[in-house]
Every structure is written in C-alpha cells, then in structure tokens.
Amino acid sequence: EEEIYAEFVEETLGNLIKYDQENGTDYLKILTAYFENECSIINTAKSLYCHKNTMTYKINKIKEVLGYEILDNENRMKIMVSIYIMKMGTGRY
Numbered sequence: 001e002e003e004i005y006a007e008f009v010e011e012t013l014g015n016l017i018k019y020d021q022e023n024g025t026d027y028l029k030i031l032t033a034y035f036e037n038e039c040s041i042i043n044t045a046k047s048l049y050c051h052k053n054t055m056t057y058k059i060n061k062i063k064e065v066l067g068y069e070i071l072d073n074e075n076r077m078k079i080m081v082s083i084y085i086m087k088m089g090t091g092r093y
Helices: 002-023 027-036 041-047 052-066 073-088
Strands: none
Touching: 002 027, 002 052, 002 073, 027 041, 027 052, 027 073, 041 052
C-alpha cells in the first residue's frame, strides 16, 4: 500500500523536505549521508567535502527543522525506513 509509505515519509521527513524545497537547501541529502556514515559528523563532513563545524551546524539545523532528536532510537529507525522508502521510489518524493 504505497499510500501508507508516502504518509510515513511525510510524517517523518515532511518538514525537512518542505524546508529544502522552500529554501533551496540540501538538508535531506545531508541527513541521508549522515546516516550512511553511521551518524558520524567527521565521516559525513569528509564524504560531502565540508568542514566538521559546518556539518555540526547543518545537523543541528536539521534537528531544529524536524523538531525531534534524530538519534533517539525510535526516530533514527523511522528516518532510516523513510530514506529507504524514498530510495525505493515508493514515496511521493
């Protein structure tokens, strides 16, 4: 049921997706890279070719936009599933 997947992604990452669209940012890409790099600021910064302080700022901004702690176990799992859904093309985004 693809509709459920889209709703799940919207509930989990909708604020970030909208923020990126409205502000021309790439925070969803950064969040995806962050999780692909085991939630390591240093490894994510290296993979995206930016300074670790810049990456720390951007991760904190992502947390602010989403309105929840991204490393909380339940939230972390929801984010990872949402990213997977989007990669599989079953979400609206």
